[in-house]
Amino acid sequence: MFSYIKGPLAEVSEDVIVVEAGNIGWNIHVPLSVLERLPHIGEEVQIYTSFQVREDAMALYGFLSRQDLQMFRMLLGVNGIGPKAALGILSTMRPEDLRMAVISEDAKSIARAPGIGAKTAKRIILDLKDRMKTEDILPGGFSGEETASGRMPAVQLPGNGAAKEAVEALVALGYSLSEASKAVRQVPMDGEMTAEAVLKASLKYLVF
Numbered sequence: 001m002f003s004y005i006k007g008p009l010a011e012v013s014e015d016v017i018v019v020e021a022g023n024i025g026w027n028i029h030v031p032l033s034v035l036e037r038l039p040h041i042g043e044e045v046q047i048y049t050s051f052q053v054r055e056d057a058m059a060l061y062g063f064l065s066r067q068d069l070q071m072f073r074m075l076l077g078v079n080g081i082g083p084k085a086a087l088g089i090l091s092t093m094r095p096e097d098l099r100m101a102v103i104s105e106d107a108k109s110i111a112r113a114p115g116i117g118a119k120t121a122k123r124i125i126l127d128l129k130d131r132m133k134t135e136d137i138l139p140g141g142f143s144g145e146e147t148a149s150g151r152m153p154a155v156q157l158p159g160n161g162a163a164k165e166a167v168e169a170l171v172a173l174g175y176s177l178s179e180a181s182k183a184v185r186q187v188p189m190d191g192e193m194t195a196e197a198v199l200k201a202s203l204k205y206l207v208f
Contacts, residue, residue: 002060006046009039015087017062019047028062029083031091037064052076052083061087071095078127080120089113089124096185097178102128104177163187165195166202175206 005028007021012035018025028047039045047062048069061083063069068090075086089098092113101109102125110121163184170180183205187198 002049002051004046004048005060005062007044008042009045010041012038012041015091017047019045026060028060029087030062031087033068033090033094034062034064050076050083054082059083063090068095071098074128074131075124078124080123085113085115085120088115097182099132100178100181101125103132104181105129106176106178109178162193162195162198163189166198169195169199170202170206179206 005019005021005026007019009017010020010025011018015029015031015035017028017030017035017038019028020026028049030047034047045064047064048066049060049062050069050072052059052061061072063072072086072090075081075089076083081089089110093101093109098110100106105125107118107121107125110116110124111118116124166184166187167177167180170183171177175183180202183202184198186205187193187201189198193201
């Protein structure tokens, strides 16, 4: 129904913001990750939205990028996960960290979200793992758009091959896929970096 809402940020509360657009103040439920990155009150913001209708309520849920919105929709496709639970997960974990947890089968991290137990976390991994791949969690590797098969394609950027090799090397050294991917993602990438350079740069994010 709505692709996005753009306008001045009017109000911010614990998990709801108000964006003024078309002389209307739109209540939009957002995760903590959005609250942490909002502009000041009165400044313009663009929120990508999902309109959810339930028997007892209608509500807008919003995110600062299409990728984050897509992750929210993917969570809604998991049996037993409604908007409130999906928002709780994305308030506990950034979307990129959730992707890493799914790919590396880290149910423990997902289960930290409010109302999400171990069984539900494992169900999320089972339902979403086939729709993701390792490249999705490398720098620049997630486009936020589904292919016809429902799988998330990777965006091939300069340095992605070196990043993949660095992740594989870190895993070989004993780090988990989640730890390795998170460290490599923090390295400022350019097209000239070799896998060895990426590996050395990423190690400092694992030492501390």
